[in-house]
Amino acid sequence: MILVAQVSDTHFDLGARNAERVERVMAFLADLRRKPDAILVTGDITDSGKAEQYAEARVALAADIPVYPIPGNHDDRANFRTALLGEPAATTPINHAHRIGELTVALLDSSIPGEAGGALAEETYDWLHGVLADAPADGPILLAMHHPPVHLHSPIIDGITLADPDRLAALVAGDERILGVLTGHAHSAATTTFGGRPLLVAPSTASVLGGEWELELPGHVMDYAPDPAVALHVIDEKGGLTTHFRPVSMGGYLGVQPG
Ligand SMILES: [Fe+2]
Numbered sequence: 701m702i703l704v705a706q707v708s709d710t711h712f713d714l715g716a717r718n719a720e721r722v723e724r725v726m727a728f729l730a731d732l733r734r735k736p737d738a739i740l741v742t743g744d745i746t747d748s749g750k751a752e753q754y755a756e757a758r759v760a761l762a763a764d765i766p767v768y769p770i771p772g773n774h775d776d777r778a779n780f781r782t783a784l785l786g787e788p789a790a791t792t793p794i795n796h797a798h799r800i801g802e803l804t805v806a807l808l809d810s811s812i813p814g815e816a817g818g819a820l821a822e823e824t825y826d827w828l829h830g831v832l833a834d835a836p837a838d839g840p841i842l843l844a845m846h847h848p849p850v851h852l853h854s855p856i857i858d859g860i861t862l863a864d865p866d867r868l869a870a871l872v873a874g875d876e877r878i879l880g881v882l883t884g885h886a887h888s889a890a891t892t893t894f895g896g897r898p899l900l901v902a903p904s905t906a907s908v909l910g911g912e913w914e915l916e917l918p919g920h921v922m923d924y925a926p927d928p929a930v931a932l933h934v935i936d937e938k939g940g941l942t943t944h945f946r947p948v949s950m951g952g953y954l955g956v957q958p959g
């Protein structure tokens with residue numbers, strides 16, 4: 701089996717709280733008996749895209765497991781490249797793909813510089829077509845990006861989802877190798893379907909955004925009390941995809957118990 705962890709919406713802001721929560725999640729993942737094969741970080745790495753916030757993230761997200769981050773609407777592509785990835789500054793989409801055993805993970809930059817909503821640029825579609833063409837003919841594929849391409853009955857977020865979702869849905873529906881689509885952005889663990897496949901939204905490590913049933917719209921509930929949580933995606937030998945959402949306690953964790 702292949703185990704992929706997904707951390708999302710870390711919102712590094714130079715404050716101790718958000719950083720400590722990510723450090724706790726990363727320590728939890730590093731201590732697992734069966735460590736993840738990779739850790740995806742699906743956007744809003746920083747709260748406001750500052751270079752110093754990426755420097756903070758770079759330290760907290762360092763691991764002996766491969767860590768693959770992509771931007772969200774709170775990120776800045778140039779600072780993301782220079783201060784987090786150690787690459788030359790550029791403002792083109794930050795797309796990258798990785799092979800994890802038989803699994804191909806395509807991480808798509810759905811951010812639009814200066815905007816809260818998301819979209820996949822034409823060059824991102826061109827790149828994705830190339831990744832799909834190069835992927836093993838019968839190997840499983842996961843797509844990951846920040847913005848959900850669906851409404852989640854989530855205040856605020858439903859107004860800033862991925863534009864033109866039908867184009868991506870047709871691509872997903874037309875490629876049987878794609879097991880599911882992973883996103884962040886909603887600050888809530890949520891699942892639905894998209895293009896006939898699971899659409900899995902990882903929780904934020906920083907906060908929980910309540911659903912529209914929690915109050916009269918307009919308005920929203922942002923809850924900072926719950927512990928941080930991480931999504932764990934298991935891809936089995938038959939191409940099955942199972943996802944667990946695992947809160948990680950900030951205190952009181954006793955570790956593995958005998959018996
Ligand atoms: Fe976020």
Ligand SMILES: [Fe+2]
Pocket residue numbers: 744772773774846884885886
């Ligand atoms: Fe976001």
